[in-house]
Amino acid sequence: AASARHQSHQRYLEGQDEEHLRQLTLIRDLQSAVTCDQLHMVYQPKIDARSGEVVEFEALMRWQHPSLGFIPPDEFITLAERSGNIRPLSRWMFNAVCSQLAAWQRQGQRLSVAINLSAADLGDADLVALLLNHLRHHGLQADQLALEITESAVMEDATLASHSLNRLRQAGLTISVDDFGTGYSSLAQLKRLPVGELKIDKSFILQLDSEDDDATIVRSTIEMGHSLGLRIVAEGVENAASAGLLKEYGCDFLQGYWIARPLPADSVIEWLGGNNP
Numbered sequence: 001a002a003s004a005r006h007q008s009h010q011r012y013l014e015g016q017d018e019e020h021l022r023q024l025t026l027i028r029d030l031q032s033a034v035t036c037d038q039l040h041m042v043y044q045p046k047i048d049a050r051s052g053e054v055v056e057f058e059a060l061m062r063w064q065h066p067s068l069g070f071i072p073p074d075e076f077i078t079l080a081e082r083s084g085n086i087r088p089l090s091r092w093m094f095n096a097v098c099s100q101l102a103a104w105q106r107q108g109q110r111l112s113v114a115i116n117l118s119a120a121d122l123g124d125a126d127l128v129a130l131l132l133n134h135l136r137h138h139g140l141q142a143d144q145l146a147l148e149i150t151e152s153a154v155m156e157d158a159t160l161a162s163h164s165l166n167r168l169r170q171a172g173l174t175i176s177v178d179d180f181g182t183g184y185s186s187l188a189q190l191k192r193l194p195v196g197e198l199k200i201d202k203s204f205i206l207q208l209d210s211e212d213d214d215a216t217i218v219r220s221t222i223e224m225g226h227s228l229g230l231r232i233v234a235e236g237v238e239n240a241a242s243a244g245l246l247k248e249y250g251c252d253f254l255q256g257y258w259i260a261r262p263l264p265a266d267s268v269i270e271w272l273g274g275n276n277p
């Protein structure tokens, strides 16, 4: 028995070593991900719950590693944040998204995109100038770019974050609190930030049609948010039943596989054509 335990402990350690090695490899290769053209963005629509019209697309990052294949963003974004390497990725993303918006514009489609920001981006003193420069350089208006930030990202350095966010809000960008309900901040705390929108985390939405507790939470979040003058988005809408409930509760915007999966940039215009006949 002692030897079996030893063996399983050994396997556990080897598993840990493998995981550790993978993480080190990924951290090492983050830099070449940016410089060697291994990153790309995909775009997931967000629709108006009542009219069904597309209001915006969320830009999500993808990394195709040359030997390890597809790396989920939850994995590499977290590693980039923890190893202090997120800024080059974010800067690459700002440019990719604004170039894409400009390209769609040349094709006759004036679209809006929401980007995800990390805590380190909010702590970047150059963030505001950088974003506004990209918009100007690509001939875009401020309302074509929205920002999604998590509760925890804002709370990490609330003073600096709220300074940048206020300036971006003044410039005309919309600010949305992502993964709402999973952090520790209260609506009262968020009210001090220039936030216009709450995005209810998908963990409350995925089983909305079968879990009474989720329905209660979602309903009261929508009510409270509305009474504070915020617009409410639900992410992770996977079926018609959930979409129906969300409409009934007065949710403003819907996003999820039921509407569309994240799309490659060059499928967006075609999807829009099929979606709004």
Ligand code: C2E
Residues within 6 Å of the ligand: 044, 059, 060, 061, 062, 072, 073, 074, 077, 093, 116, 117, 118, 148, 178, 179, 202, 235, 236, 237, 238, 255, 256, 257, 258, 262
């Ligand atoms: P997020 O910002 O909360 O993005 C929503 C995630 O839910 C996305 O996963 C999206 O593909 C997925 N999703 C959308 N609809 C559904 C649905 O109906 N059902 C289910 N089960 N999932 C759905 P993804 O693309 O894997 O991104 C994961 C996370 O990685 C994002 O969560 C965000 O935190 C981070 N991320 C992605 N791109 C970027 C980026 O460019 N910058 C930063 N800082 N973070 C990013």
Ligand code: CA
Residues within 6 Å of the ligand: 058, 116, 148, 178
């Ligand atoms: Ca998001």
Ligand code: CA
Residues within 6 Å of the ligand: 178, 179, 199, 201, 202, 235
């Ligand atoms: Ca989210």
Ligand code: CA
Residues within 6 Å of the ligand: 179
């Ligand atoms: Ca998330």
